[in-house]
Amino acid sequence: xxxxxxxxxxxxxxxxxxxxxxxxxxxxxxxxxxxxxxxxxxxxxxxxxxxxxxxxxxxxxxxxxxxxxxxxxxxxxxxxxxxxxxxxxxxxxxxxxxxxxxxxxxxxxxxxxxxxxxxxxxxxxxxxxxxxx
Amino acid sequence: xxxxxxxxxxxxxxxxxxxxxxxxxxxxxxxxxxxxxxxxxxxxxxxxxxxxxxxxxxxxxxxxxxxxxxxxxxxxxxxxxxxxxxxxxxxxxxxxxxxxxxxxxxxxxxxxxxxxxxxxxxxxxxxxxxxxxxxxxx
Numbered sequence: 440x441x442x443x444x445x446x447x448x449x450x451x452x453x454x455x456x457x458x459x460x461x462x463x464x465x466x467x468x469x470x471x472x473x474x475x476x477x478x479x480x481x482x483x484x485x486x487x488x489x490x491x492x493x494x495x496x497x498x499x500x501x502x503x504x505x506x507x508x509x510x511x512x513x514x515x516x517x518x519x520x521x522x523x524x525x526x527x528x529x530x531x532x533x534x535x536x537x538x539x540x541x542x543x544x545x546x547x548x549x550x551x552x553x554x555x556x557x558x559x560x561x562x563x564x565x566x567x568x569x570x571x572x
Numbered sequence: 573x574x575x576x577x578x579x580x581x582x583x584x585x586x587x588x589x590x591x592x593x594x595x596x597x598x599x600x601x602x603x604x605x606x607x608x609x610x611x612x613x614x615x616x617x618x619x620x621x622x623x624x625x626x627x628x629x630x631x632x633x634x635x636x637x638x639x640x641x642x643x644x645x646x647x648x649x650x651x652x653x654x655x656x657x658x659x660x661x662x663x664x665x666x667x668x669x670x671x672x673x674x675x676x677x678x679x680x681x682x683x684x685x686x687x688x689x690x691x692x693x694x695x696x697x698x699x700x701x702x703x704x705x706x707x708x709x710x
Contacts, residue, residue, distance in 0.1 A: 470685025
């Protein structure tokens with residue numbers, strides 16, 4: 440498993456732990472209310488699990504598994520940029536929701552995530568080829 | 573494909589079906605008279621899909637495909653891995669029953685959601701901890 444995939448997947452596992460923890464607290468609170476403020480974390484829970492865990496794991500595995508060019512993975516800079524942008528994005532969106540920050544913070548986060556997707560697509564596109572090509 | 577992966581993947585397919593049936597029930601709400609508890613099924617639908625189908629499918633494939641943790645224990649701690657399966661599904665089933673019961677019958681059934689939360693949390697932590705050592709070079 441290449442180094443960048445290890446970074447993607449370890450980050451994804453950390454987000455899994457974070458997202459499941461927030462979700463468990465919210466669900467427990469729903470059953471036996473103990474902290475009404477936990478509902479503020481709903482958007483953070485969704486962001487962390489959909490983007491931080493699921494999407495990030497997919498990118499990490501894709502980077503590892505997609506066909507290579509003679510052992511090389513092509514434009515690695517774009518893939519690293521995707522990693523950085525994605526995680527900055529998740530943090531900004533997650534914190535905006537959790538701490539009630541200015542909406543611009545969340546917007547900046549989402550723009551970073553869009554940029555991450557574009558960067559990863561730029562990296563991955565040439566690797567989508569049939570066997571032997 | 574190892575036995576535990578087959579359990580995870582087959583179960584995830586059943587959840588996919590259950591999620592889409594729930595989605596159908598929710599869609600029918602505006603057209604036919606349905607029991608009041610159906611109104612509580614939106615979060616059930618999301619979690620059947622995202623935890624029961626997607627996360628469970630991921631857990632099963634990762635358990636199968638990721639690099640070996642060690643020669644002696646290639647898939648990490650097998651007991652933890654099997655526990656993840658039972659904890660995740662017990663937790664989800666408690667949620668499926670607990671959300672509509674809490675809506676229809678009130679607070680007395682809230683313990684089901686607390687138990688569901690604890691079981692699913694343990695499953696998530698178990699998976700993350702057991703998978704971490706397998707995120708390696710080869």
